[in-house]
Amino acid sequence: MVLQRIGDKWTPLVFQVLKDGPQRFSAIRAAVQGVTPKVLTQTLRTLERDGLVSRTIFAEVPPRVEYGLTPLGQTLLGPLDAVRAWAEEHAGKILQSRQDYDDQAEASTAVVSK
Amino acid sequence: MVLQRIGDKWTPLVFQVLKDGPQRFSAIRAAVQGVTPKVLTQTLRTLERDGLVSRTIFAEVPPRVEYGLTPLGQTLLGPLDAVRAWAEEHAGKILQSRQDYDDQAEASTAVVSK
Structure with missing residues (x-):
């Protein structure tokens, strides 16, 4: 599935890191917070x-x-x-919606367990 | 991660199914090929x-x-x-690229094992 x-x-x-031009692995890793070398290697290989x-x-x-991004990647x-x-x-709206949904779920569980 | x-x-x-208006579960399931009831239920609950x-x-x-899609969903x-x-x-280009990549990987493995 290409969409995935x-x-x-x-x-x-x-x-986001490559859109301004080619970069070395270490520079990409420094710019992409939280990615491990193993996951970045796999991601780059998949994109390649x-x-x-x-x-x-x-x-x-x-x-x-x-x-670097290929012409196809640029598109x-x-x-x-x-x-x-x-x-x-x-x-912001999505995070608020999740909070409201969870609060409501909790409230209805509390009513059931009374 | 909202992007995910x-x-x-x-x-x-x-x-794609809901963009023209609200639908029942059975209609969504019939229109979304390959989805199981369990996965569709989870997807709808997550989106809700x-x-x-x-x-x-x-x-x-x-x-x-x-x-149905909410106003936020419509955006x-x-x-x-x-x-x-x-x-x-x-x-098409991506699938072709994957094929070329795999063929090349296979060819280089064949050379190594000679």
Whole structure:
């Protein structure tokens, strides 16, 4: 499911880091809070396999590796921005709704157990 | 993570069914291919908790229950459409990229094992 790629927790954050240009693994990791090296490696490999991210190895000593958005990856920036803007605008209402829902569920459990 | 809601496999499909108006559980289930009653129940409950879907019980015999998008849920239709349009347009390239990636990985494994 291609759509699931977008809801993957780390993909939008990796895109946010790469949208201004290629970066090294360590720079991506520093910018994406909370991601472990193992999960970031897996996320980058998945995005590379999808053709959304490129991996370039520079023949230096030691070799340098950079990750960047491919032209296909660049096309995803627009929809991702729309989703992130929506989430930022509405996160407060959603969190409040969750709180109200949980309070109500708790209240009705309390009534039942009386 | 509010963003993950959008990447959840079933949320975009449920939204697609509800965007034209409230529906009963059985109608949603019939329209969303492959979803089990248990998963659909959980998805609808999660969306209700987020304030994106409303659940209305009609005092009939037997009681009728309908699910519909709330005003907050309606605001998510735009970003979801952007993401779905992107996925439909680019799914072919992504699937091809995955095939190429896997073929290449297989070829390099074959060379190593010679």
